[in-house]
Amino acid sequence: MAVADPTLTRVVRSWQPRFLANGIDPNDYQRTVSGLAAWEEWYAAWMRLGGEHEHLAEDASRDGRAMTAGEAYYRAALAYHFAVFSWVHNLAEYDAGHRKRVDCYRKALPFLDPPGERVEFPLETIRIPAYLRKPRGPARPPVVLFLSGLDSAKEEHATFEAFFLRRGLATLTLDGPGQGETWYQMKMRVDFEVTASSAIDYLLSRRDVDGTRVGVCGVSLGGYLAPRCAAFERRLRAVASCGGLHSLEERRLHEGIHLARWLHIWGARDPTDLLE
Numbered sequence: 001m002a003v004a005d006p007t008l009t010r011v012v013r014s015w016q017p018r019f020l021a022n023g024i025d026p027n028d029y030q031r032t033v034s035g036l037a038a039w040e041e042w043y044a045a046w047m048r049l050g051g052e053h054e055h056l057a058e059d060a061s062r063d064g065r066a067m068t069a070g071e072a073y074y075r076a077a078l079a080y081h082f083a084v085f086s087w088v089h090n091l092a093e094y095d096a097g098h099r100k101r102v103d104c105y106r107k108a109l110p111f112l113d114p115p116g117e118r119v120e121f122p123l124e125t126i127r128i129p130a131y132l133r134k135p136r137g138p139a140r141p142p143v144v145l146f147l148s149g150l151d152s153a154k155e156e157h158a159t160f161e162a163f164f165l166r167r168g169l170a171t172l173t174l175d176g177p178g179q180g181e182t183w184y185q186m187k188m189r190v191d192f193e194v195t196a197s198s199a200i201d202y203l204l205s206r207r208d209v210d211g212t213r214v215g216v217c218g219v220s221l222g223g224y225l226a227p228r229c230a231a232f233e234r235r236l237r238a239v240a241s242c243g244g245l246h247s248l249e250e251r252r253l254h255e256g257i258h259l260a261r262w263l264h265i266w267g268a269r270d271p272t273d274l275l276e
Contacts, residue, residue, distance in 0.1 A: 007039040007256065011086075011173035023078050023159050032079075043093055046083030050076045050097075054104055062067070071112025077105035077155050085151045086257050088264035098153075102181060105155040107130075112158055114165060119172075121202035124196060126185040129153060130174035130199070135165045135206065141252035142237075145199055146173040147229075149220025150263045153180030160219070172211050174201060178265035187267035196236065213237055 012033050019029050034044050055074035077100075084097035114136055115133040120127040131154055135141055144164045146157055152174045161171040175181045176195040178188025196216060204211035215238030217224030224242040230239035259271065 005038040008036055008042070011039070011257070012036070019082060021159065022156050023048040023237065024082065025073070025075070028075070029208070030231045037216030043083050043087045043097070046079050047097060047100075050079035050100060050104070052076075053079060054100070054175075057104070058220075061167070067111055070108050073104045074108035074112070075097070075160070076099040077101050077108060079157050081153060085153070085156075086261060088260050090107055100180055101155050116158075121125050121204070123177075123186070123198045126182070128174055128176065128195060128198065129181045130172050132170065132172050132209075133161055133165060134170045135168050140208060140210045142210050142215070143170045143172055143203055145196055145214060145229075145236075147176065147216065147218035147225050148173075148179050149218075149222050149267065150258075152220070152222075155180070157219075159239060159256060164217075169215075174199060177269075183265065183267075187236070191232075192225045194231040195227040196233045200233065200235050205207060217242065219243055246253065256274055 004240050006132065013034035015137050016029060020026055028049055029149045032049050035043055036042065052075035053072045055078060057069045058273040060066075080097050080101040084094045084101065084153060087094050087097065106118060107120060109131065114133055116131045119130050119132050121130070122128075128129070146154075146161065146164075148154060148156065155177050157173050161173060174195065175183075176192055177183075177186045198213060200213075202211055203214060212235075214236055216226045216229050216236050219242040223243050226239050226241050230236045263269070263271070
């Protein structure tokens with residue numbers, strides 16, 4: 001693949017492990033990126049891949065092949081997610097891909113193993129969307145709150161959830177302020193721990209999970225948010241940070257795609273707004 005675009009060269013090289021670890025088929029990844037010549041082609045290529053899998057899902061659904069349809073909807077949701085996860089400079093295209101991501105994942109939820117349930121819980125004047133998955137066996141399992149990173153959303157983490165589910169822990173993976181669906185209602189906030197507090201209140205209202213035994217895990221920016229939640233929300237019983245940020249002074253966080261992500265989650269127009 002002859003690539004002259006430095007942005008595309010960098011992302012193709014550095015993003016592949018993340019994509020494969022989170023469920024993208026290696027063949028899909030290779031054939032999608034191999035035809036790209038510039039970063040500007042990224043969104044359209046991954047949206048096409050999402051459309052292919054969504055079409056397969058619809059065909060399978062019409063034929064009564066529910067499991068095959070569910071698996072294809074899951075692959076479609078992932079492709080749509082990775083089309084838009086860093087495509088925040090064009091909000092019209094971002095919004096189109098985001099809606100596809102959420103819709104296809106909703107259709108895939110019953111066919112995950114174990115299945116997932118879309119839930120919502122209140123946070124001040126809005127409602128936080130989340131996916132609850134419960135392990136097979138335990139009647140009232142403890143729960144892990146799972147927090148996304150800077151550019152992620154709750155639809156990305158089924159493979160990560162599996163590590164907890166296999167160990168008898170339920171997962172509640174959510175879009176907090178500034179993330180995924182919630183971005184449209186509330187941008188990122190410094191006191192992100194209020195989200196964890198509201199999530200625990202919600203879990204305590206359910207009889208099928210143990211809301212008194214809740215931990216929190218986060219990846220990337222979520223790896224910073226998780227310890228912060230544990231520091232301020234004393235009902236959290238455990239915390240795990242995966243690749244969490246410890247400093248915002250790294251140069252790469254203030255350039256190009258990274259800067260665009262920061263501005264997006266905070267709803268800021270330029271870097272000076274972030275300081276305010």
